[in-house]
Amino acid sequence: MSLKNKAAIVGVYEHPTRFAPSKTTYQIIAESAREALADAGLTIKDVDGLFNAGAGFSLGLADYLNVNPSYTDTTNYGGSSFVGHAAHAAAAISAGLCSVALICYSATPVSAPMAGGGGGMPLDPASNFENPYGVTIINGYALTAQRHMHEYGTTSEQLAEIAVTMRLHASMNPNAKYRDPITVEDVLKSRVISSPLHLLDCCVVSDGGGAVVMTSAERARDLRKKPIYLLGSGEAMRHGAGGHRDLMDIATNDSARQAYERSGLGPKDIDMAMIYDSFTITVLMQLEALGMCKRGEGGAWVSGGRLRYDSEFPINTDGGGLSSNHPGMRGIFLLIEAVRQLRGEGGPRQAKKRLRTAVATGIGGILGYRHAAATVILSNE
Amino acid sequence: MPEEKEKRTYQKFVPVFDEENRPFWEATKRHELFVQRCRECGFLQFHPRAVCAKCLSSNVQWVKSAGKGKIYTYTVTYQNPTRGFRDSLPYILAYVDLDEGVKMLANVVDCKPEEVKIGMPVEAVFADVTPEVTLVNFRPAR
Ligand SMILES: [Zn+2]
Numbered sequence: 001m002s003l004k005n006k007a008a009i010v011g012v013y014e015h016p017t018r019f020a021p022s023k024t025t026y027q028i029i030a031e032s033a034r035e036a037l038a039d040a041g042l043t044i045k046d047v048d049g050l051f052n053a054g055a056g057f058s059l060g061l062a063d064y065l066n067v068n069p070s071y072t073d074t075t076n077y078g079g080s081s082f083v084g085h086a087a088h089a090a091a092a093i094s095a096g097l098c099s100v101a102l103i104c105y106s107a108t109p110v111s112a113p114m115a116g117g118g119g120g121m122p123l124d125p126a127s128n129f130e131n132p133y134g135v136t137i138i139n140g141y142a143l144t145a146q147r148h149m150h151e152y153g154t155t156s157e158q159l160a161e162i163a164v165t166m167r168l169h170a171s172m173n174p175n176a177k178y179r180d181p182i183t184v185e186d187v188l189k190s191r192v193i194s195s196p197l198h199l200l201d202c203c204v205v206s207d208g209g210g211a212v213v214m215t216s217a218e219r220a221r222d223l224r225k226k227p228i229y230l231l232g233s234g235e236a237m238r239h240g241a242g243g244h245r246d247l248m249d250i251a252t253n254d255s256a257r258q259a260y261e262r263s264g265l266g267p268k269d270i271d272m273a274m275i276y277d278s279f280t281i282t283v284l285m286q287l288e289a290l291g292m293c294k295r296g297e298g299g300a301w302v303s304g305g306r307l308r309y310d311s312e313f314p315i316n317t318d319g320g321g322l323s324s325n326h327p328g329m330r331g332i333f334l335l336i337e338a339v340r341q342l343r344g345e346g347g348p349r350q351a352k353k354r355l356r357t358a359v360a361t362g363i364g365g366i367l368g369y370r371h372a373a374a375t376v377i378l379s380n381e
Numbered sequence: 382m383p384e385e386k387e388k389r390t391y392q393k394f395v396p397v398f399d400e401e402n403r404p405f406w407e408a409t410k411r412h413e414l415f416v417q418r419c420r421e422c423g424f425l426q427f428h429p430r431a432v433c434a435k436c437l438s439s440n441v442q443w444v445k446s447a448g449k450g451k452i453y454t455y456t457v458t459y460q461n462p463t464r465g466f467r468d469s470l471p472y473i474l475a476y477v478d479l480d481e482g483v484k485m486l487a488n489v490v491d492c493k494p495e496e497v498k499i500g501m502p503v504e505a506v507f508a509d510v511t512p513e514v515t516l517v518n519f520r521p522a523r
Pocket residue numbers: 419420421422423424433434435436437438
């Protein structure tokens with residue numbers, strides 16, 4: 001059974017906060033849910049499916065929101081979880097297990113680091129063989145970047161181009177955390193956090209949250225905004241593989257293939273992309289895995305402003321995690337900005353080309369240790 | 382309690398022993414590195430666990446590694462605010478391809494950050510970091 005065109009995103013809201021010392025994460029979730037439901041022309045009374053990662057048991061969140069969902073999903077494999085939730089919600093709606101799904105998220109790592117939801121690293125059995133050596137989130141990505149440079153000749157300048165474009169997009173997003181334009185030289189001159197990744201190769205840390213509302217394609221047609229249909233999805237993981245891991249083979253190779261097969265589309269049919277940009281290398285390797293270029297050719301491909309909002313293949317038009325916001329698990333914002341772009345609500349940063357389709361794809365966890373990819377293909381037709 | 386005091390002077394993360402991984406850490410205390418092989422399907426694996434990571438058989442045996450390998454990839458970490466690690470920056474973290482055929486993560490020691498290279502031959506060295514714990518690291522092969 002295919003999920004193609006069975007369900008649609010009908011409401012989205014990105015909380016504008018980047019620093020919220022006076023708000024709890026539950027409050028940010030509730031405010032986001034209220035606005036996303038209003039965007040759809042629905043209310044909290046309509047919600048019977050609750051999707052979240054980071055807020056713990058779904059019971060506590062249901063209590064706070066005072067909803068009694070018939071279906072809940074707290075799948076948490078890191079920042080890409082919410083992209084997976086969109087696929088799970090489509091499946092649940094399609095199977096009749098719920099009719100209005102609320103996908104929601106908040107974390108406040110800047111103002112309240114202990115409040116949860118910030119992603120990070122749980123203690124897994126493998127951790128005993130990693131943590132004693134000083135693993136961090138960043139050095140797990142750095143290990144992968146170093147190998148990519150070795151195998152394919154990717155350069156720091158090429159990675160920097162990605163950060164520069166994200167900042168350009170952030171300059172047109174009034175809510176973005178950092179909005180002053182930067183150059184490739186600025187990135188290369190910023191201090192090395194874990195070689196070969198510089199400070200400006202890394203995502204920002206912000207507070208934040210957001211919500212996404214989904215329902216059946218049928219019901220979506222009667223709601224306030226133009227429905228954004230889910231055409232296909234995929235999920236996959238990569239990990240130590242018992243000591244036999246190839247770091248250049250990322251999970252998106254599988255999640256993207258599944259999403260293409262299930263939607264009947266290919267890379268050439270995709271008009272724009274929202275790509276999880278925890279680090280510059282994360283974007284480059286996902287572009288390769290999406291089939292936008294061959295594996296190893298990402299460095300050359302991203303050069304020359306190819307990813308800009310006014311190019312043939314815009315990505316991360318909101319400024320991404322590299323410049324706009326990153327509370328720890330930013331997958332929900334991939335969905336939100338893809339929907340805004342497909343609706344034509346991007347304002348000054350709206351893609352210049354006509355958009356019919358968008359891919360939202362994320363990497364959760366840590367690329368060089370354990371990670372999960374989730375991909376959805378969305379369309380306004 | 383001199384032993385407890387000594388423990389506290391080593392502030393980095395130490396592995397938590399359990400029945401699954403204890404033989405590995407007992408071996409490192411003897412300055413020996415062990416990986417595992419499945420007696421059912423022949424799969425060689427790291428990190429160690431109670432079952433084969435290919436066929437889930439419980440019939441896995443410990444196999445001593447020669448402790449030789451090559452650097453598969455590395456990173457020099459300049460920022461880590463975690464207790465202990467913040468006092469030993471920068472440090473080199475690497476995946477080592479053991480000659481036996483599995484990858485493991487470790488620090489590369491006795492090596493300047495600018496000298497570490499992918500493909501560099503390395504050999505295991507053992508760091509007795511607390512009375513209970515000995516970690517495996519690697520240094521450039523001599
Ligand atoms: Zn086996």
